[in-house]
Amino acid sequence: MKKRDPVSNHIEADFVDRDSYEPAYVQLAKLLKRKIGAGLFLPGEMLPSESELRSFYKVSQMTVRQAINILAGDGVVRSLQGKGTFVKPMNLGAFSFQLGELQKLFIDKKHASIKFLEVDLVIPAERIAKILSIPPGERAVYIRRLILKDNEPVLIHSEYLIYDPTRPLVESEMEVTSLEGLFDGSGQTDLKKGEISINAAVFNDDEAGLLKVPPQSPAFKMVHVFYDFNDKVVSWGQFLCRGDQSHFSTKVGIWE
Amino acid sequence: MKKRDPVSNHIEADFVDRDSYEPAYVQLAKLLKRKIGAGLFLPGEMLPSESELRSFYKVSQMTVRQAINILAGDGVVRSLQGKGTFVKPMNLGAFSFQLGELQKLFIDKKHASIKFLEVDLVIPAERIAKILSIPPGERAVYIRRLILKDNEPVLIHSEYLIYDPTRPLVESEMEVTSLEGLFDGSGQTDLKKGEISINAAVFNDDEAGLLKVPPQSPAFKMVHVFYDFNDKVVSWGQFLCRGDQSHFSTKVGIWE
DNA sequence: AAGTGGTCTAGACCACCTA
DNA sequence: AGGTGGTCTAGACCACTTT
Numbered sequence: 001m002k003k004r005d006p007v008s009n010h011i012e013a014d015f016v017d018r019d020s021y022e023p024a025y026v027q028l029a030k031l032l033k034r035k036i037g038a039g040l041f042l043p044g045e046m047l048p049s050e051s052e053l054r055s056f057y058k059v060s061q062m063t064v065r066q067a068i069n070i071l072a073g074d075g076v077v078r079s080l081q082g083k084g085t086f087v088k089p090m091n092l093g094a095f096s097f098q099l100g101e102l103q104k105l106f107i108d109k110k111h112a113s114i115k116f117l118e119v120d121l122v123i124p125a126e127r128i129a130k131i132l133s134i135p136p137g138e139r140a141v142y143i144r145r146l147i148l149k150d151n152e153p154v155l156i157h158s159e160y161l162i163y164d165p166t167r168p169l170v171e172s173e174m175e176v177t178s179l180e181g182l183f184d185g186s187g188q189t190d191l192k193k194g195e196i197s198i199n200a201a202v203f204n205d206d207e208a209g210l211l212k213v214p215p216q217s218p219a220f221k222m223v224h225v226f227y228d229f230n231d232k233v234v235s236w237g238q239f240l241c242r243g244d245q246s247h248f249s250t251k252v253g254i255w256e
Numbered sequence: 257m258k259k260r261d262p263v264s265n266h267i268e269a270d271f272v273d274r275d276s277y278e279p280a281y282v283q284l285a286k287l288l289k290r291k292i293g294a295g296l297f298l299p300g301e302m303l304p305s306e307s308e309l310r311s312f313y314k315v316s317q318m319t320v321r322q323a324i325n326i327l328a329g330d331g332v333v334r335s336l337q338g339k340g341t342f343v344k345p346m347n348l349g350a351f352s353f354q355l356g357e358l359q360k361l362f363i364d365k366k367h368a369s370i371k372f373l374e375v376d377l378v379i380p381a382e383r384i385a386k387i388l389s390i391p392p393g394e395r396a397v398y399i400r401r402l403i404l405k406d407n408e409p410v411l412i413h414s415e416y417l418i419y420d421p422t423r424p425l426v427e428s429e430m431e432v433t434s435l436e437g438l439f440d441g442s443g444q445t446d447l448k449k450g451e452i453s454i455n456a457a458v459f460n461d462d463e464a465g466l467l468k469v470p471p472q473s474p475a476f477k478m479v480h481v482f483y484d485f486n487d488k489v490v491s492w493g494q495f496l497c498r499g500d501q502s503h504f505s506t507k508v509g510i511w512e
Numbered sequence: 513a514a515g516t517g518g519t520c521t522a523g524a525c526c527a528c529c530t531a
Numbered sequence: 532a533g534g535t536g537g538t539c540t541a542g543a544c545c546a547c548t549t550t
Contacts, residue, residue: 023538039485043445049516060540062318065518073329081517082547090447090482092355092438097454097504099351182348189299191346193509198353200456200474200499216472218456226346227509229295243456248353253449253483279519305535316521321537337536338528 016057024059025066032071036087037254043089047077050085076254090253097248099196099222102241111150117210118144124160131225131236132162139163143237146210153211154245159237191234194226201240211242218243272313280315281322288323289332292343293510299345303333306341332510346509353504355452355478358497367406373466374400380416387481387492388418395419399493402466409467410501415493447490450482457496467498474499 014031016024032047041047048056050064057064068085071077075094079085122142123129129136141161146153201221208215222239270287272280288303297303304312306320313320324341327333331350335341378398379385385392397417402409457477464471478495 025538037448037485039448042485050518051516061518061542062520063539066538068517079517080548082515082549084516089445090450092450092452095355095452097353097355098349099353100349189345191509192293192295193507193511194346194348195505195507196348196351197503197505199503200476200497202458202472202474216458218458218474220456229293229298241456247453247455249451249453251449251451253447255449281519306537307535317523317537318539319520322519324536335536336529338530338534340535 016059024057025063025070028053028057028059028064028067029070032067033074033076033254033256036071036076037256041087043087046084046086075252092252095250095252097250099248101248102246113148113151115146115148115153116143117146117156118142121163122160128160128236132160132233134162149245154242156207156210156240157237158240159235162232162234190228191226192229192231194224196222196224198222203240207240213242213244220246272315280313281319281326284309284313284315284319284323285326288327289330289510289512292327292332293512297343299343302340302342331508348508351506351508353506355504357504358502369404369407371402371404371409372399373402373412374398377419378416384416384492388416388489390418405501410498412463412466412496413493414496415491418488418490446484447482448485448487450480452478452480454478459496463496469498469500476502 016027016031018024020027032041035041047053047068050061050068053059053064053067054061068077068079072079076088077085078088120142121139123137124132124134124140124142126136129138129140132140134140141163142159143161144156144158147155147157199221201219202216203211203213203219205215207219208217220239220241220243222241224235224237224239225233226235228234272283272287274280276283288297291297303309303324306317306324309315309320309323310317324333324335328335328341332344333341334344376398377395379393380388380390380396380398382392385394385396388396390396397419398415399417400412400414403411403413455477457475458472459467459469459475461471463475464473476495476497476499478497480491480493480495481489482491484490
């Protein structure tokens with residue numbers, strides 16, 4: 001039996017097209033991914049070394065590394081210095097969900113609308129004052145609103161904002177809480193960072209009424225804190241989403 | 257007023273230490289990120305051009321690009337060919353959650369244990385047979401088990417597996433469903449890819465009883481499908497997690 | 513010593529945008 | 532035309548692992 005070439009294996013177009021609009025490193029990454037997907041390199045096995053790849057595909061070291069970095073970023077492969085680059089077994093820990101999926105759901109401009117339920121200057125509970133780092137008894141802006149999709153309510157957003165008397169309320173409110181901007185990154189030039197956590201929850205009677213779902217039906221609760229460039233908290237609040245209308249999904253392993 | 261140097265701005269150690277154990281591109285990336293975090297480059301503004309950075313920090317083009325690619329990967333910055341590299345406003349769409357967080361919760365080897373509730377050869381419902389791509393009436397392996405943490409039940413996993421008569425049941429069962437391996441990537445060499453979706457749910461009476469929580473309490477439901485290297489479905493099932501014991505959290509924007 | 517991944521350079525060329 | 536990001540190279544050197 002003929003000795004198997006460790007690099008080349010039957011696969012369509014096993015070369016880098018220098019006239020392609022696609023960069024060489026992208027082509028190479030796709031090529032290798034396709035080979036891995038086809039089972040030519042099984043999980044745990046080592047890929048051809050970078051120098052093998054370099055000479056086989058007639059590209060430079062840097063180009064090979066760029067390609068392999070893509071695969072590593074995809075979680076398909078792992079490189080160990082001095083040892084080699086190995087195909088990673090699929091693992092669930094690598095699953096990651098993008099909150100952006102929700103964006104499609106309720107921030108669609110064509111179908112979405114917002115109904116304010118409450119906009120007030122309030123003295124927040126001690127717990128919340130603590131989170132906002134304001135003295136107890138000091139006022140904050142409280143906003144509660146309903147996001148509708150095709151006139152069907154899907155989501156309640158309630159939020160406490162730092163009250164800045166030097167700025168008109170409407171402005172600070174719009175800036176910090178313009179949801180479209182928050183999600184697509186078009187605005188929000190004064191927020192530096194944020195934390196968010198997703199929890200499972202059920203609607204209470206009040207919330208269920210607003211969203212027109214039965215009480216005790218499932219919901220996602222997303223609690224958020226936003227900071228400005230002085231690392232001061234500017235906002236704390238939560239999104240309550242209908243569980244039946246929102247979910248997160250993703251793929252892992254070798255696709256395509 | 258003195259003209260502001262567009263590249264250098266007061267910041268500790270604004271240079272690349274060539275004797276450091278840290279690669280130059282990592283140092284540069286951290287440096288720039290720190291400057292952005294300090295508000296020296298505001299969202300929407302343009303970073304110094306690559307050639308400016310190159311000459312200021314005395315590094316090569318490739319090194320600058322590697323640094324910028326890190327920032328771009330972090331979602332901190334966006335490069336537009338022919339225009340420049342710009343600081344991105346924080347946006348929620350960039351939030352991403354790692355399923356790995358759950359791993360800590362229930363796959364901890366020290367504290368976790370598994371109790372099998374059911375292991376059977378069953379004829380699955382038509383809907384499930386369809387997902388598994390097996391003819392109606394054909395048998396599949398059904399597994400249902402409880403994952404406990406410190407002897408407290410936190411999670412129910414139920415799963416249908418393709419029944420392969422050529423393999424002993426126990427083996428195929430252990431291979432596909434060894435949860436530890438699934439999550440940390442130590443095993444699972446025969447799974448190519450998977451899809452998973454996370455939904456909000458509430459426990460029914462049966463499930464609530466198993467997990468010792470009140471009925472109708474909140475839960476995460478994670479439905480999964482796994483494929484082998486022939487793109488055949490090998491498993492369909494779901495994790496049901498106590499909502500009070502599991503949540504996902506993440507950070508976005510400029511941290512550290 | 514030989515093989516592996518990892519970093520870095522100096523310079524080249526290209527594609528794109530703005531004037 | 533001149534600036535910007537984007538790709539690529541050939542070769543150098545380093546750090547780590549295995550033999």
